[in-house]
Amino acid sequence: MESKGWKKYALGDVCSVTDCQHKTAPIVKEETQYRMLRTTNIRNGKIDAVNTRSVSQETYLKWSIRGFLEEGDVILTREAPMGEVGIIRKEKYNLFLGQRLLQLKANKNLITPEFLFYSLQGRELQHQIRMNEGTGSVVSNIRIPILKKMEIYVPDLNEQKRIVDTLKAMDEKIVLNELVIANLEKLIQTLFKRWFVDFEFPNEYGKLYKSSGGKLEESELGLKPSEWKVIEIGDLALQISKGTTPTKKDFDSATGAKKIDFLKVKDINDDGLINFNSVEKIPEVIHEKKLKRSILLEKDILLSIAGTIGRVSYISKIRNGININQALAFIRLHDSENHFAFIYTYLKTKKFQNEINSKIVQGVQANISLSVIKKSLVVFPNIEVLNQYNEIIIPILKQIEILKEENISTGSIRNVLMSKLLSREIELSNESEVQAHVPIP
Structure with a gap:
């Protein structure tokens, strides 16, 4: 749609595009101020600079040879996933591009960095980006010459x-x-x-x-108050289960227009916040039949059990009745009124997080079994x-x-x-x- 005062440009006319090094930078175990951005750090318009991998200063300089990242630079994921956008703010770390990332630097005579950032999230440019689905031999990707030719409207x-x-x-x-x-x-x-x-x-x-000298006694988990007991999480649970992913056949045969929120691990951040504005939806008929087992209720506690393991969240009253895929488990308590706050908080503790990380099974995708959750011991007050x-x-x-x-x-x-x-x-x-x-x- 045309509008007075807006001009159409090729994206390459309003910003420069710098590609990443097409190899993985060697990381170091100790934390440094030099950090590698990966596609997983760019989500929903935000850059997660905290959960990045450290490298040496030498590696940082070598991988930044095409240009250093500066405040106002826009970062675009070119594949896996394609089209996620972030903008460099005032960061405490020296960041550089990992694989599958592009650096876009605004021509400030034509466009501000922030307007470029928002434009890349807008439906017109996202539509052009999505037209590259299926362009890669293995995964879809954005080719720089095509990116530079994409149309952008600028006031x-x-x-x-x-x-x-x-x-x-x-x-x-x-x-x-x-x-x-x-x-x-x-x-x-x-x-x-x-x-x-x-x-x-x-x-x-x-x-x-x-x-004040309260009595403590030995248990399989060490000392505990004498009136408290050691139990398994499963002892408090009415149900511990996980979601399912519908097949293409399920979608093809689904009827009806109503859609239901369908949570995946990527929708939950490390702090347990769920971005419902970008959650995928599934037909209600699939939700009620194929995925009936995992229809969620208020105070169901969520735990990611595949891929990124250990993220914890829960279902609020207003989100009652949504669904999840197979990478998310849910814990439904017998007495959610009294036990919810304790178990929800316990799952976020270092003790529990370390326990499940020690029991990860490596396969096509790292995962933990539901039995690990059920059998986890906790000192219960x-x-x-x-x-x-x-x-x-x-x-x-x-x-x-x-x-x-x-x-x-x-x-x-x-x-x-x-x-x-x-x-x-x-x-x-x-x-x-x-x-x-x-x-x-």
């Missing part, structure tokens, strides 16, 4: 700034909420360790149990301590839930607004037009 720099400021404000709100969520999760983990690892929970007199813990933690979890849903709503509005603005369907200057097209909750 004047002032209008670019207005659009960017609008979208960025929403992104910053999401980031702020994520920071609050991370801090609340950290608080929960700190309290869990204090009470259930260090045994410094308040006794009946309000004093710290262990420090008495009802009085558990009730005290729930009184503190459940309100925090509810606050986290509110922030998560707020982010989903903000992200949805941002995505619609970005799509409409970049396709020139609406203009920011026309307030009534914006309100008519953008879903305000």
Whole structure:
């Protein structure tokens, strides 16, 4: 759609494109300030610079010979997956391109880095990128000559700034909420360790149990309070199971227009946040028949068991009734009202994470079995301590839930607004037009 003041360019006219080195950089075990970006670090418009691999300074300089990554550079995944976009912010690490990544540097006389970043996420350029599906001998990939010829519509720099400021404000709100969520999760983990690892929970007199001489006894997991018991997670579970992936035949024979959210590991980040704005959907008929076993309920706890192992999340009331694929397990508790907060927090502890990582089976895809989860031993508190813990933690979890849903709503509005603005369907200057097209909750 044409719009006054917007010009059509070839992408190669508004930015330079630098390819990665087509080999894997040697990594080092110790942490350094020199980090390699991989395709797994670029997801949903964000760059995860924390979970990157360290290299030596020599390797960093050698792999950056085509150009150093600078603030404002846009990163594009050219395959596996294709078309994910991120932008370099002020980073604490010196980053460089790993395999299958491209560096796009904006020609600032024509386009701002942020506008380039948002444009690459817009439906017009994403559609052009998706047209490269099936272009590789093994996996689809973006060829640089084709990328440079892709069409991009660009307004004047002032209008670019207005659009960017609008979208960025929403992104910053999401980031702020994520920071609050991370801090609340950290608080929960700190309290869990204090009470259930260090045994410094308040006794009946309000004093710290262990420090005030509380009785401890030996168990298969080491010392524990005498009134507590060692149990398997399976003892508390009504069901521990996993999802299924529908076949092409299932999709071909499916009828009906209604779709259901279908979670995969990639939809859950390391902090347990689920990006529902990019979750795939499956026909309701498949959900209710082929995948009936894994229809999720409120307070079902999710654990990734294949590929990236150990990510933990849960199903809130508003997400009741969605589904998952085979790389995600779910734990449904007998008494979710009382046991949910404890088990959810326990699954995030280093103890449990180290345990499942020690029992990974290497195959086509690394995985752990459901029996590993069921048989995992945990020191379980008495009802009085558990009730005290729930009184503190459940309100925090509810606050986290509110922030998560707020982010989903903000992200949805941002995505619609970005799509409409970049396709020139609406203009920011026309307030009534914006309100008519953008879903305000």
